[in-house]
Amino acid sequence: MNASKRTSLLCPNCRTLVSRSAPVCPSCGMKNPGSIWKDNIFTRGAGGENGILRTILIANIAMFVLSVVIDLRPAALSGSPFNFLSPSNQSLLVLGSTGTIPLLQLHRWWSLIAASYLHGSLLHIVFNMIALHQLGPLIIREYGTNRMIAIYTLSGIGGYLISALFGVRFTIGASAAICGLIGAALYYGKSRGGAYGNAIYSQIGGWALGIFIFGFLVPGINNFGHAGGMLSGALAGYFLGYRDRSQDTFGHKVLSMACIVGTVIVLIWSIINGLFFLLT
Structure with missing residues (x-):
């Protein structure tokens, strides 16, 4: 033995x-x-479906709680559902909100990752985590866990880079990364074709259309981040491939672990900034 x-x-x-x-x-x-x-330990894969989705959920909740606690204001307890438990702009900036000002003036390039784990209200994080819960299993099933992690992380970065190019000064939320999952699903459905592929493309296309309609009707939505995330996700899906066309490779595992390690380092730095802000 x-x-x-x-x-x-x-x-x-x-x-x-x-x-x-x-x-x-x-x-x-x-x-x-x-x-x-x-x-x-760095090349043995990133764990199962439930494990990675649960980890992303917990990380988002933890960062949201921290963002509220380090600068708690009476306004955060507003009766408005859009503002209830809304972190202050200062706490979000400290923890890693991104955009032209954090990137180009403060040179906080790490915020391209941190911003995907910050949210502007309780309703904001609830909507995004519900979307992750619904889309995540589909992408894991068709792309595998490692490629899903890479698509999620790179789409968040790509979406926020594109929104900064279009002049968005401050932005936060997991929606750019989640829109990357939508982009990857759209690419998968269109590329695979057949009854199943067309069904995926039609259903997820409805999601994408709904997101853009919502974005144009509600002020303050980062439509450039959403569009950039979808484009980044579709490109990631194209270059990484999906399970029907290519097996999970060693390179996929390395990229996945690089995304995980990079995210962990950024979130630890974000938490340190938050605790320092709280204690000073």
Whole structure:
């Protein structure tokens, strides 16, 4: 039993049991699956569907609570559903709201990631987390967990970069990243075709249309961020591929872990800024 543990492992790419000394995985063709460069904590995948979606949800809730607590104001308890538990602009800036001013004047490029975990009110975060809960399982099923993480993270960055190019001064919310999931789903449905692909394309297309209609009717919505997120998600879906066309690769795992590590570092820095603001 102990010898088996020492001489075999699960392939970091396809999770097939292989010999640690095997020159190539017989299932997926990965070379030297037992190499320390390929079999380590950073390359074994990002966990299952429920785990990653729950982690994103918890991170968003934790950052929202922190944003309210570090600068609690009577206005945050307003009876208006659009403003209830609304963090102050100062607390959001401290924690990482993004836009032309944080990026170009304050040089806070880390805010491109942090902003996706900040929200302007209780209603804002509830809507976004419901959307994540509905879209996340679809993207994980068709792209896999690793590619979903990459699409989510890169779409948030891309959406906020594009909105900054169009002059949006301050912006927050998970909606750019979530719109990236919509973009990836639209690409998948259009590319796959058939009854299933067309159904996905039609249903998710309705979501996209509804988001833009809502954005033009309600003031303060970052339509450039939404559009940029969808475009980034569609491009990520195209370049990363989906399961029907390509298997999950070692490169997908590395990109996924890079996104996770980068996000963790940024959120830790954001929390440190918030605690420093609270104590001074």
